[in-house]
Amino acid sequence: MNVGGPTRSQGDPKIAATLVEAMEAAAHEDPDALTHGFHAWPARMHRAIARTVIARATREGERVLDPFCGSGTVLLEAMLAGRRSAGVDLNPLAGALVGVKCERRDLESRDAFEQLAELVGEASLERVQARERAIAKLPPSMIGWYGPHVLKELAGLLEEIRSVEDEADRRALEMVFSSLVVKLSKKRAETSQQEAEKRIRKGLSTEMFVRKAHELAQRWGTLDEALPEGAIAPRFFEGDSRELERLLGARTKARLILTSPPYGGTYDYHAQHALRLAWLGLDARAFARREMGARRSAAVDPDEAAEQWWDDVAAMLRGMERVLDRDGFIVLLMGDGRFGQLDVPLIPQLIEIAPHVGLELVASASQPRPAWGGGATREEHLVALKRAERRR
Template identity: 30%
Template sequence: MLYDAQQKTLFGIRNSQQGYLELINKKYNFQETIKILDKIDWDFKDFTTQYLTHTFHSYPARFIPQIPLTFIKLFTEEKETVLDPMCGCGTTLVEAFLNNRNSIGNDFNPLAALMSKVKTTLIDEGEFRYFNKKLGIMKRYLDLDYRRIDERINNLPNRKMSKIFNRVVISKLEAIRETLLEVKEEGHKDLFDFGRVALSSTIWSLVENGNGIDVDNLFLKKVKSMQNELKKMSKIVKNIPEVEVICGDARKLEVETNSVDLIVTSPPYVNALDYYRVHMYNMLWLGMDFDLFRKHEIGGHSHFIINRFRLLSEYLGDMLRSMIEMNRVLKKDKLCVIVVGNSSLEYELIESHKFFAEMGEKIGFKPINSIFRNIDKTRKYTSADIGKIDDEYILVLQKTDDTTVSADDDNFIAEVVREQMIRFREQIKKVQGTSIRGRKPTKERLLKNIDKISEAIQTIPEDIKIKR
């Protein structure tokens, strides 16, 4: 494959790191492949992780492409199907696409679904010529009615952002948006989506940098960069695999039973990021319902303020439902790979991979490996409470049996979550917890935490229900 031949250059691999490519590009039997996992340096230090369409859009807490790539190469064949039920910005899907594997991506975040779709959709040069011509006359939309612009300012989720989204900036953003709508009306849906991702990436830069005066040129530069990367990908991908991107709920996947050959995913962390907050300005300009996404987001931390441990009950319930669905769609004996870091609540360490491994055993999964890896400290950030995450775990599960329970079975979900929460409470009674930042709860706080966990156990039947 052309992608295999170019990996050394794309990853920035030195001769001393050549062994990684040799490992993943050989064929082994299943047991040999499992052993190979222990020979890989999962830190991927000094590897380039931003290349081709991975560069399209910033996305918080995403995992590096070498992780899904490794499992795709070692545990699937061409044209087999890879699923990421919480696909985020589409890292797994891009690697499946580059390696001629069919893929399914699912995410309730409409912006994430859009990114994933655009990153795995090739566009020919004739379409780009049309698109660039349209962008060349974009300025005709700049003379918009200021009443409309003022309405935009008044509808901003945070009025402080009006310092960035002033009249000049909004006028330019509206000109871009109107041009993209014209592209859509003329029947160029893929270009419309491509442009929306470029617009979203531009808005991300505005919010991050706090300066939007040159927003139109920033957008045009982003379009050019994205076009160049997509053209590079077009030269690599000759046999285009099937890609399906679903904007849906991981707790109720719209995927056929026993149809998937590999799952690789990196779910949200409890008490970490509210993705709807991170993406609200992007979603606002793209006409997406970020309030609906907020209601169904897994792992958010903007509620249960009085008792934060109720967040953990809710999170475990959501993840158990998602794992039941993963088991349902995965073929027997195939692997489910979950990449997740530790989190913390009230200075108590939350080792998510251990919760997932124990819950997995109750629904037909067998833990095969739990791989520790260090993370570049500049790459993963969660909430202000947790800070930067320095490491994470790659939990490897094998489906040994079809699950006998449904993701809709509230009684089963509540029972398993209750067991996990009781075990967690007993654990911190024995060993005083330590948060990711290394701070331990005081003795007084520890006693309060134990009481709060006990209270959270009582409200599990209520907290694990899916919000409608």
């Protein structure tokens, strides 16, 4: 997410003050601490927002739910605060990454992991030197993102990772690998489909992998020191936020639902993670089919995409209301939508939809954001909703 700028607020003064505090904390704190920045994830929520809202809206032991959990920022901060937590995401990569980022490892385990990464790196370099055959199991459309020697080295490295017997170590090494496959491609940036000239010598991919594994072990160390005694690891459910009750069970309720849903017509999350998903062989068909507010849909038919966006936001809020504690809160970090030339301001949209799904908007804090591609100035909002009071 972007941070900073003048903050305006409205609604319940006490709740609005918390939202303002959270947004302004994000402007002054480093987002990369503990395991938060280990793996790139576009539009990740700032950890200061998650930490501030969790501290103000929940007590120890209460449940926090993130229905668009992504790389797990909210879940990690809930764990640090001694809260129970659960995350939901359509992206299968999210579950693997959350598990690694929220894993608690003691010194012995961390040392063993670093030694294992060194062994995997040595085996990979031996492959490179011996010019061993290795086949990248990627779709033809993705092969061109890599130089031939980089492609071959990454394929061999992944084979060595897959030979690791321990499941937890293998999963962690896969996430180390995942964190590098875009950097080692010809993609200009995480969110770009443009090529950039990169000179990557033989062996560099493996060296970066080993360094990144050491970095993860060090981050685990700082996390282990920061976690409270008896901290509970989050639960993860792969699925659709519009079906929370089915995924979690009718009896599971959350005191706080804190999440950052897609910004209408802004990103293509499936495209951003396509290389990683392909390398790891993850089934992302449901993710591609059901992603909300994708920019690619707006490119086909902006009016139809905007109409679908309203339906999706309503379904999303309805799903959240069904798993919310009676006195709980929903806090959303979202930006104004844009579909082609059509702007969809978030606050009026939520005000109109909320009563139809049993909710009411109680407060918001907003900051201006760059209007990429022209059009009206857009804003990013931190919005609090609760169950609507029933009138007799």
